[in-house]
Amino acid sequence: MLGFFGDVTLFLKFDTVCIDNHVFKLHYKATVIILVIASLLVTGNQYIGDPIDCMCDGIPGGIIDTYCWIHSTFSIPERFVGKQGIDVAFPGVAPIEVDGKEPRYHKYYQWVCFVLMLQAAFCFAPRFVWKGVEDGKIKMLVQDMTDPDYVVNAEKRKDRINLIVKYFREFRGGHAAYSFKFFTCELFNLIIIISQIFFMDRFLGYEFSEYGLDVLGYTELDPRERPDPMAVVFPKITKCTFRKYGASGSIEKYDALCVLPLNIINEKIYTFLWFWFIIVASVTGLYMLYRVFIILGAGLRVALIQSRTGRGLPREKLEDILNEKTLNILQKNGDFFLLHLVTKNLDEMTNKELLEAIHLDLYPATSIENKDVDGSNGISTTSV
Incomplete structure (x- = not known):
């Protein structure tokens, strides 16, 4: 099993420089890993055996297995309710009734592994786009500053800080597009995760939207009173009709009984995915609302940056840096976003x-005046 899932561990590695947030990682790391593992599980014959085994008198097993796998199997909707062995042989298994409902055909199972991989690719797409447009900007600014040598060596740390200060001064107010691209990728994460819920509902014959609730509700009722939702969506025993010409040239019809071991895995995968996608969509939606508050709330932006300094920096200095009156709201949010990513990768002291140093560079007169009042001796004094 470790060898089977060995390559998946590559997704568990985190970048040395953080360019996003934990909610973003829920999509391109956690969700992608879950979908890839699920896809590998449904293709692993060592866990489920053959994906389909059919029994039909007069037809060789290999032929009927291949035929029913390609052309789908079916269940009888009226026979999902009842006590097994008394009312029905198996849930959903019965002869086709002339005046009954149309049989429910199951064609999805041969596509499950491909669909799960496609979903994983869509979940990773916003990360791929953001990493391309980000183009290593944060890594360029904070490169090596997380090393212990930079933490203890004040001279090296000062040189790197001066580089960031120079960059911030020259490009101040020019990060609106940079932040907008990231916010757009966050929005795409939400759109993709919601779209996938509807896509899976369509893929499973419009049975997925309430699948998780139906599974929970089924555990509290008598199985004879309502059908098992896992057996309805992912039946383990189904039927298949095979036709061929007989000796006289007439068409002979054969009724095959098929076992689908693959659905033992599928029902558990999609039960977990139902809850996972609902949780991820809810968390992402709340975070997008939080993002709106950050964009509109100048005080909240200041508080977030101040929390990265251990509250050792006066709030007034941060307000000077983040709320320059000559900048519009998009420019302010762009500068905040850049500083927020930079400070996420550094320790509180740095x-x-x-x-x-940024405040001293932008407002030298104010910084010198504050130094005379409080007698502070930070890196700004060395820079002067």
Whole structure:
């Protein structure tokens, strides 16, 4: 099993430089890993055996197995309710009734592994796009600053801080497009996860939208009173009709009984996916609402950056840096977003020194006046 899933562990590695957030990682790491593992499970014959085994008198097993796998199997909707062995042989298994409902055909199972991989690709797409448009900007700014040598070596740390200060001064107000691209990728994460819920519902014959609730509700009722939702969507025993010409040239019809071991895995995968996608969509939706508050709330942006300094930096200095009156709201959010990503990759002490240096560079007169009042001796004094 470790060898079978060995390549999946590559997704567990985290980048040395963080360019997104935990909610973003829910999509391109956690969800992608779950979907890839699910796809590998349904293709692993060592766990489920043959995906289909059919029994039909007069027809060789290999032929009927291949035929029913390609052309689908079916169940009888009226026979999902009842006590097995008394009312029905198996849930959904019965002769086709002339005046009954149309049989429910099952064609999805041969596509499950491909669909799960396609879903994983869609979940990873926003990360792929963002990494391309981000183009290593944050890595260029904070490169090697997480190493212990930079933490203890004040001279090296000062040189790197001065580089970030120079960059921020020259490109101040120019990160609106940078932040907008990231916010767009976040929005695409939400759109993709919601779209996949509807896609899976369509893929499973419009049975997925309430699948998780039906599974929970079924455990509290008598099985004879309502059909098992897992047996309805993922039946383990189905039927298949095979036709061929007889000796006299007339068409002979054969009724085959098929076992689908693959659905033992499918029912559990999609039960988990139902809850997982609902949770991820809800968390992402709430985070997008939180993102709106950040965009509109200047005080919230200041508080977030201040939390990265251990609250060792006066709030007034951060307000000077983040709320420059000559910049519009998009430019302010762009500068905040860049600083937020930079400070996420540094320790509190370095963040405090960095922001002090930025304030000194942008407002030298104010910083010197504050130094005379409080007698502070930060990296800004060395820079002067």
